[in-house]
Amino acid sequence: MLRRLLNIAFIITMFVSCMLPGCSNSPESSSTLLSVVEGEVQVMKAGSEDWNQGTSGMILDINDKIKCGANSRAIITFFDGSTIELKADTLLEIKELIKGTANVIRLKQQLGDTVSTVKKLTDPASRYEIETPTAIAGVRGSSMLVSVASDGTTIIQNLAGQISVTAQGIEVMIPVGSASTVQPGQPPSVPKPVSLGVPDSTDDLFDNRGEYVTGDKYQDILGASLTQDGDTWFLIINLNGEIPSSVEPTIFMEWNLMIDSDNDNSTGWDGTNLFNDIGADYYINFYVNGDRTSAGGFLTADTAGSHFTDIEYTVSGQTVEVRIPSKDIGNASNFNYLILTRKYDNSSGKSTLLGADKYPNQGHLTTGS
Numbered sequence: 001m002l003r004r005l006l007n008i009a010f011i012i013t014m015f016v017s018c019m020l021p022g023c024s025n026s027p028e029s030s031s032t033l034l035s036v037v038e039g040e041v042q043v044m045k046a047g048s049e050d051w052n053q054g055t056s057g058m059i060l061d062i063n064d065k066i067k068c069g070a071n072s073r074a075i076i077t078f079f080d081g082s083t084i085e086l087k088a089d090t091l092l093e094i095k096e097l098i099k100g101t102a103n104v105i106r107l108k109q110q111l112g113d114t115v116s117t118v119k120k121l122t123d124p125a126s127r128y129e130i131e132t133p134t135a136i137a138g139v140r141g142s143s144m145l146v147s148v149a150s151d152g153t154t155i156i157q158n159l160a161g162q163i164s165v166t167a168q169g170i171e172v173m174i175p176v177g178s179a180s181t182v183q184p185g186q187p188p189s190v191p192k193p194v195s196l197g198v199p200d201s202t203d204d205l206f207d208n209r210g211e212y213v214t215g216d217k218y219q220d221i222l223g224a225s226l227t228q229d230g231d232t233w234f235l236i237i238n239l240n241g242e243i244p245s246s247v248e249p250t251i252f253m254e255w256n257l258m259i260d261s262d263n264d265n266s267t268g269w270d271g272t273n274l275f276n277d278i279g280a281d282y283y284i285n286f287y288v289n290g291d292r293t294s295a296g297g298f299l300t301a302d303t304a305g306s307h308f309t310d311i312e313y314t315v316s317g318q319t320v321e322v323r324i325p326s327k328d329i330g331n332a333s334n335f336n337y338l339i340l341t342r343k344y345d346n347s348s349g350k351s352t353l354l355g356a357d358k359y360p361n362q363g364h365l366t367t368g369s
Contacts, residue, residue, distance in 0.1 A: 031079045032097060034058040039072025041086075060094055067091045068112070078105055080119050082128060087113040095131070102126045109148050115159070117143045120230050135167040135182040143227040143234075145179075154182045158191075159225040160234040160321070177238055177319035193238070193317055200224075202240055205355040210273050215355035217241020218318070219253070219341045224359050226257070226337065226367065233329070235284070235322040237339060237359075243315050246291040250347035251354075254287040255320055256340040257297075260364070261332035269300045274356065278336045278364050282329045286313045286322050295322055299330075336364040 034043065034054050042051040046063035054066065060076060066086060068074055074086045079099050086092055090112025098104035102125035109132050118128045118139045128139045133152030137144060142161025148154050156165045157179035164173050165180050170187040174180050178191035200223055205215045220240035227234050235257050247253050260268060260278035268279035284297035293315075297308040308328040314321045329335075339359040344351040359365075 032060045032094070033077050034060055034066065034074060035077040035083075036073070036075035036085075038074070039088075040069030041072055041074040042067050042069070062094055062097055065091065065093045079103075080105075082116070082118045084117075085115045087115075090114060105129070107131070109146055111148050111150065113145065113147045115143065115145050117227055118161075132182075134184050134186075135165050135188065138164045138166070142229070143225065144174075152184045156180050156182070156188075160227040160236055161229060175316065176314075176321055177236055177316060193319060200357075200359045201361065204361065205357050206273075207355060208273065208353045213355045215343060218243050219343055219355055219357055221339065221341060221357045221359045222318075224339045226339075226365070228326070228333070228367075231326045233324040233326065235324065235339070237320050237322075237341075239318045239320075239341075242318050243320055244288060245293060245315075247288050249290040250345055252287065252289045252344040252346060252351070254285045254340075254342050254344075255322075256342065257284040257322065257324070258282075258338050258340060259284070259329050259332065260336040261330050263334075263336055265336075267301075274340060274342075274358065276338055276358070276360075276362060276364055278338060282332075284308075284311060284322065284324055284328070286320055297324070297328060334367055336366050338364050 035056060037054050037056045041054040043054040043058065044051050044065040046061055054074065066074060068086045068088055068090045070088050072088050076084050080103050082105065091110040092114065093108040095108050096104055096106035102123045105128045107130045109130050116139055121140045130137045130146050132148045132154040135154045137146055137156045140162045142163055143159040144163045145157040145159060156163065156174060158174040158176050160176060164171055165182060165188045167182045168187040172180055172188040172191065174191045178193050180188040180191045182188050200221045202220055205213050205219055207213050217240040222238045222240055224237045237255055258275055258278065258280040259282040261281040265277055265279040268281040269275060270279055280300055282297065283300055286295040295311045295313045297311055310325055311328065312323040340356060342356045343354045345354050
C-alpha cells in the first residue's frame with residue numbers, strides 16, 4: 001500500500017511539474033532524434049545498463065548515451081533544428097533539454113570527435129553547451145568541432161560564428177578558423193589558427209590539364225567548412241599561407257564556392273577537371289585582382305544579368321570567411337558543392353590558369369552530411 005501511495009504521489013508531482021514553463025520531459029517539448037545512423041551506432045537509454053543498436057528516427061531523451069564504433073557516424077537533430085554529428089569512436093550523453101523562451105541543450109562528450117551546427121540563439125538565456133572531462137564549450141548560433149582524447153585533453157575548434165571555451169574558471173573566446181586546447185587541470189590555451197574540417201592534401205595544385213604544378217601557399221587549401229545561420233551561409237577556407245592584400249597587376253586570384261543547387265550534374269557549368277562530378281548552378285568568389293579585393297557571385301545560367309554584390313568577407317591571416325545571403329543561391333538548403341582556388345595570368349590578353357586546388361579532390365561535399 002505504501003509503495004502504491006508513493007507511486008501515485010510521484011505521478012501527481014510529475015504532472016504538476018510538467019505544467020510549469022520549460023518542462024522538457026515530454027516528447028513534444030524535447031523532440032530530439034537520432035536522424036542519421038551509419039555503421040555501428042549504439043544507444044543506452046536512461047536507467048538502463050544495456051547498449052542497443054540505434055536506428056534512424058529513434059527518439060532520444062535526457063541521460064541517454066550514444067556511441068559510435070569504428071567507421072561509423074551518427075547525427076542527432078534537436079528540437080530547434082540544431083544538429084550534432086558524432087564521428088567514429090565517439091561517446092556522448094544528453095544531459096539537459098529544455099524547449100521554451102530560452103532553449104537549453106547540454107551535452108557531455110567523454111571521447112571522440114563531434115561537429116555541432118547550432119541555430120542562432122536569440123534569447124540571452126539560451127544555451128548550447130558541450131561538457132568534456134576538462135572543459136565546457138559554448139555556442140551561440142555557430143559551428144564547432146570538439147575533439148576529446150582518452151586522457152580528457154580537449155580541442156575546441158571554431159568553424160563559424162561565436163564559440164567560447166571555459167576551464168578552471170577561465171573563459172576564452174575562439175576566433176573563426178582557430179582552436180584552443182585544454183589539458184587536464186589547465187585553463188584553455190591561447191587560440192591558434194588551424195586547418196578546418198577534414199584536412200586536404202598540401203602542395204596539390206594542378207593546371208587545366210590536371211597536371212601537378214607548384215604555386216603560392218595561399219592557393220593551397222588545408223581545409224574548409226560551409227554552415228548556415230538563419231538566412232546566411234558561412235564559407236570558411238583555411239589556406240597553407242597568408243592571403244595577400246594585393247598581387248601583380250596582371251594576376252587574378254580567386255577562392256570559389258561552386259554550388260550544384262539542383263543536385264543534377266547535367267545542368268550548370270560542366271568542367272569535369274575543376275568541378276569534379278557536379279554541374280555548378282551558382283558561383284561565389286572572393287578575389288584579389290591587382291590591388292583590388294572584393295567578393296561576388298552569379299547564377300551560372302545567366303552570368304550577364306544575375307551578379308550578386310551583397311556578399312561580405314573577412315580575411316584573417318591564412319583564413320577567409322565569406323558570408324552569402326541564402327537568396328543569392330536561390331534559397332537552396334540541400335545541395336552538392338565544392339571549394340576551389342584559381343590563379344590566372346591575364347598578361348597575354350587571355351586568361352591562363354597558373355594553378356588551382358579543389359576541396360575535396362574527388363567527388364563532392366553535400367550539405368547536412
